[in-house]
Amino acid sequence: MTPRTPFRRAAALLAVLALGLAGCTSTTARETGSSDGAGVIGVALPATEDAAWEQAGDAVASELRDRGYRVDVQYAADDARTQASQVQNMLTKGMDAVIVAPLSADELEGPADVAREDGVPVLVLGRGLPVAGAGYAAVVEPEELGRAEARALLDALDAGERTDAADPTISPDAGTLDPGTGAPDTSEPETADPDPGGSVSTTPSGPAEVIVLGGDENDGWEQRRYDTAIDTLAPAVAEGRILITSGATWADATVAEAPLDVAAAAEERVRDALPGTGVVEDPAVAILALGDAVTRGVVTALTTDPPVSETASPTPTPSATGDRAVPVVVGSGADLATVQALDGGVLAATVFVDTRELAIPIADAVEAVLDDSEPAGDGTEIAGLSGIPALAIGAQTLRADDIASALVETGWLTPEELSG
Structure with missing residues (x-):
């Protein structure tokens, strides 16, 4: 991994301040996990208002924590500039890898360049947008x-x-x-x-x-x-x-x-x-x-x-x-x-889409890239990210009769939540 220079750290900090002033939307942050030296992983997700992202964040954090990583999960309140600021801040704080569900590939271009120059792996989660330099993607295909x-x-x-x-x-x-x-x-x-x-x-x-x-x-x-x-x-x-x-x-x-x-x-x-x-x-x-x-x-x-x-x-x-x-x-x-x-x-x-299914493959990929190995994919091609290993999970169509088996029995919702 290329060592970070003082100049690089200062430039990253200035970028954080600039992006933070530009995107003033309220956000959510959660930090969890152990500190036994396995590494620190940043996870940048769109918003807690979407159950899919909240469930994905909880599942990914839990899986990584179980493997010995510390995890910093950030939610951007559906604001792309805020998300770019959060990713930049993760890099400034020295994350070993960053997982991002991108709201905008364009807004992430600056932080992605910093990650590439500093040798920090970037992995795409959920939304297969062409984030520059990403080395892996576990996605849902639109x-x-x-x-x-x-x-x-x-x-x-x-x-x-x-x-x-x-x-x-x-x-x-x-x-x-x-x-x-x-x-x-x-x-x-x-x-x-x-x-x-x-x-x-x-x-x-x-x-x-x-x-x-x-x-x-x-x-x-x-x-x-x-x-x-x-x-x-x-x-x-x-x-x-x-x-x-x-x-x-x-x-x-x-x-x-x-x-x-x-x-x-x-x-x-x-x-x-x-x-x-x-x-x-x-x-x-x-x-x-x-x-x-x-x-x-x-x-x-x-x-x-x-x-x-x-x-x-x-x-x-x-x-x-x-x-x-x-x-x-x-x-x-x-x-x-x-x-x-x-x-x-x-x-x-x-x-x-049960986004909790993304947790194991993305955690496997984190372990692989930090070990300088190539993560496993299933042949999925991501537009704009050709040549990188990728994996896609499937969707299911639910009707009223499917709620109990697909959502309640799997723990997505509790009976109390459903009844209001």
Whole structure:
């Protein structure tokens, strides 16, 4: 390992101060482990708001600790400049290796250059972005997520899982509902409705109209998820089974310019698209929420009333019952609110990755690189990082019946957390 010079340490410190002033978002830090000389590992993750990252952080820290390392876990509150500052600070403090789930490869370019010059290994976790000089990657492939979400949406629509069909509740003045959309039907019926109270046919009329929502418009990793989802939906569009009414392009689908704003922006987009806080009053009958934060925002819009003032708190109503007729929704992740919405019928499905599975391979890789050995990969190729060993873990599509086996029995959630 190249020794650090006083000049290098001073330059790194100046970079930390500059980045720290630029990114003033609140963050979370956890330091754990032993001090028996095995080494100190820095772990830089996006945010504790995502259960996937919190679980990954806990699992990676525990695995490394069990192998004798001290571990410094930092969460960047979804701010890329804050994450770059945290990584730089880890290098300044003399970490033996740094694991990072990158929010932005561009923002990490400076710290990555310092790591390379100082001989500090950098390993990529979760999000396979091309961090300069990275020597290993244990990732989730966004293409698999996009494909799984799109297929789950098509399956739900083919199964007729529309809330207006399962729970045909209408308000007294709503009239007849369009069976394909759940919205008031203003067209003349072919035959008179013998029940002016509004019985609802469960037979779809025309293509299912779909809103596709993506996250941060600058996130290339999320764009790969979106592109694959659209490709997967394309045959159904061509056949006339679905019509993408919003989100047919990446620019139209994205809801925010930074990851920190995604959940709130997705919530606002859904409230605008479905006036009445989730009551289907326009032709959209399905929502594809591409991303964990996007899904949280959609769930909030569909399960809470909007605040009556800037200081008021929403009133939770986490189910598709009562006088709310919500569209078919497929999302991703297993945040508590997401799982409760799945359990309550608000979500038809969520695509889940157990990020705890990343802990053993990333810890194996740390041991290998610190021993000047090549870590083991499975042949996964990371765009922009060709030639480095990499490994990808799989995803699973969860429906309400899968919650107990996939999440509760595995310890992702406790029964008490699920019940609220």
